[in-house]
Amino acid sequence: MLTKYPKLWGELSYRGGIVDGAGKLTPEWRTLFERFPDRFMLGSDTWISERWASYGEIMAGYRGWLDQLAPDVAAKIAHGNARALFAAR
DSSP: OTTTOTTOOEEOTTOOSSBOTTSOBOHHHHHHHHHOTTSEEOOOOOOSTHHHHTHHHHHHHHHHHHTTSOHHHHHIIIIIHHHHHHHTO
């Protein structure tokens, strides 16, 4: 889909399967992030109040798998892509 639709973005809030049971980035997600570093962004998806109670844990989980990527790719996914997308509007 990302190849076929060059304006398609992936938002990663509340997304399972990015890491395995040991917290290691899965090969499939690593490949997508490295192939399309400009097409993903993080979100915290605090759609219910209870999610705020675990916000620190959610962000720590994101940081854990972002640290497994090259720094430039991680920075794009963590905040750079969202800045670019919303600045363009």
